[in-house]
Amino acid sequence: MHLHKFEKIWLVFGIGSLVLFMVILGYGAFWKGTHPQSHGQIIDPNNVEAYDAFKPENLGVNKVDEKRYVINVVASAFNYDLGTDKDGNAVKTIRIPKGSNVLFQVTSPDVVHGFNIAGTNVNMMIEPGYVSKMETVLNNPGEYTIVCNEYCGVGHHLMFGTLEVYE
Amino acid sequence: MVSETNKNLGDKNEPDLRGTFASVMFVLAFIVISWFGVLGIFLSR
Numbered sequence: 239m240h241l242h243k244f245e246k247i248w249l250v251f252g253i254g255s256l257v258l259f260m261v262i263l264g265y266g267a268f269w270k271g272t273h274p275q276s277h278g279q280i281i282d283p284n285n286v287e288a289y290d291a292f293k294p295e296n297l298g299v300n301k302v303d304e305k306r307y308v309i310n311v312v313a314s315a316f317n318y319d320l321g322t323d324k325d326g327n328a329v330k331t332i333r334i335p336k337g338s339n340v341l342f343q344v345t346s347p348d349v350v351h352g353f354n355i356a357g358t359n360v361n362m363m364i365e366p367g368y369v370s371k372m373e374t375v376l377n378n379p380g381e382y383t384i385v386c387n388e389y390c391g392v393g394h395h396l397m398f399g400t401l402e403v404y405e
Numbered sequence: 406m407v408s409e410t411n412k413n414l415g416d417k418n419e420p421d422l423r424g425t426f427a428s429v430m431f432v433l434a435f436i437v438i439s440w441f442g443v444l445g446i447f448l449s450r
Contacts, residue, residue, distance in 0.1 A: 242419065244426040251433055359450045378450070 276368035283347050283366035286312055291343045291369075297321035299332050307334055311344045313351040313364045316393030318384060331400040334376055341373045352387035355401055363388060376403045 266272040286292040291310040298321025300308045312319040320329040344353045344364050351364040362370040386397040
């Protein structure tokens with residue numbers, strides 16, 4: 239088979255990039271342990287409170303250590319339950335000091351929701367019956383909007399919260 | 406003399422792929438630059 243010299247060059251680049259992307263994918267999956275956020279940890283969607291993290295008193299920001307936080311959220315149509323403040327009002331804004339290591343644990347009792355903190359790498363699909371977890375370090379101060387980016391019903395656009403990373 | 410004629414003919418039948426080659430390299434550059442751009446955004450956030 240005769241191939242033009244240029245064809246050989248771009249075939250090498252094309253097949254080479256396929257191989258390179260497969261290697262990067264394999265490196266991420268097998269060495270770095272990257273996987274979908276709902277990693278097979280199942281709970282009963284009709285009774286999320288049976289799971290410690292989603293008991294009403296554990297929702298929202300939990301400080302575990304200096305600069306280490308766990309944020310538990312129940313995402314339901316059409317609200318993010320971030321717990322209540324000391325006056326009993328629903329929390330809509332969570333505040334975290336800059337440079338903190340934060341573990342987000344989110345679940346849904348009803349339908350599929352999204353949990354995206356716009357402008358950060360936190361972006362998860364929240365499926366009923368699964369616990370979606372993601373750990374991240376919040377280094378950039380600012381105010382970020384938490385949005386649902388999976389269409390979940392008529393009130394989908396009303397489903398949001400705020401995360402403030404302060405100095 | 407005969408072989409030289411054949412060789413010249415062969416060269417003339419070879420399609421001119423310089424433009425195609427430039428386009429392919431342009432697409433390659435676009436993919437590589439976007440890939441590293443997205444990686445940069447991921448790492449900086």
